[in-house]
């Protein structure tokens with residue numbers, strides 16, 4: 185049986201609502217929540233829902249939430265951020281990551297955090313992607329968001345736009361493409377076809393609107409294609425997502441956060457999954473943030489949480505298959 189670690193995220197946001205509404209499901213959930221039990225009990229009360237907290241990984245009936253208890257520092261008010269609880273949010277991530285690194289859990293699914301409040305507490309934090317890479321000493325990770333029809337990956341993640349160009353280097357882009365390629369192979373795609381977007385408008389318009397395509401992106405595409413990759417590009421980002429361009433494409437690699445994610449979220453917000461590639465453990469996430477104004481209202485979608493949990497299960501199953509075939513081939 186698998187166990188998925190679920191960090192509930194920012195306690196004044198909709199993370200606790202997601203958890204207690206999810207707990208109403210009847211099936212055995214195989215979850216281990218990393219959160220403050222009182223925050224969950226209070227949110228359930230506010231939503232008029234029945235939940236039972238169990239300090240075990242084996243909840244088998246409706247309303248039960250298996251939990252690894254971690255206390256908040258300050259009482260929580262729905263929709264009101266408090267920087268005194270920033271460290272609590274990180275504590276839940278630290279413990280859950282430890283469980284995944286030690287194989288006590290099979291995957292990590294993260295609920296939404298609020299990034300600025302963590303920074304207001306004096307802790308530099310740009311996102312789970314970077315934080316988990318740091319916690320697990322991983323030198324390169326890739327953010328990918330996926331709907332059932334489209335996968336979008338990012339060459340750079342959470343950084344000011346002014347810093348993007350200097351972070352598009354041949355070395356970093358090559359690692360990014362190699363991580364995506366391997367992920368798609370593991371996903372059962374024999375010859376992954378990846379569109380690589382340009383950085384500049386019209387992919388630089390032959391150098392008249394920027395040089396990164398001519399100096400970095402195009403030569404790398406040529407080199408990797410000569411080694412057997414199937415990369416298309418560099419493609420202007422405004423045409424990369426047109427329906428004809430996407431035929432037969434397994435993933436679109438965009439150069440920065442807001443080049444790719446608005447497209448993906450227009451197509452699938454609240455149903456998509458965010459996956460961190462390259463970590464030594466499986467991590468998926470909801471595609472949305474803390475939605476403070478909806479906390480405690482019950483008026484939220486669990487679509488993305490369901491996708492994130494289902495996708496984590498698929499990745500776990502794929503990993504098991506690969507491990508079994510490795511064992512089999514070692515005896516062959």
Ligand SMILES: NC(=O)c1ccc[n+]([C@@H]2O[C@H](COP(=O)([O-])OP(=O)(O)OC[C@H]3O[C@@H](n4cnc5c(N)ncnc54)[C@H](O)[C@@H]3O)[C@@H](O)[C@H]2O)c1
Pocket residue numbers: 198294295296297298299300454469470471472473474475476477478483484485486
């Ligand atoms: N996975 C994450 O941890 C994650 C993802 C995105 C944003 N964030 C952070 O969340 C904070 C708030 O960001 P934002 O306001 O830009 O984005 P947001 O996703 O919190 O909200 C955007 C809009 O979508 C709505 N919404 C979000 N989730 C919903 C759900 N499950 N059901 C119904 N409606 C929902 C909100 O009410 C709001 O109108 C920021 O600090 C941001 O960095 C975290």
Ligand SMILES: N[C@H](C(=O)O)[C@H](O)COP(=O)(O)O
Pocket residue numbers: 310311312313314441445458469470471472
């Ligand atoms: N870029 C993500 C999004 O827009 O959904 C979000 O900020 C979460 O990123 P992390 O998983 O790194 O926290």
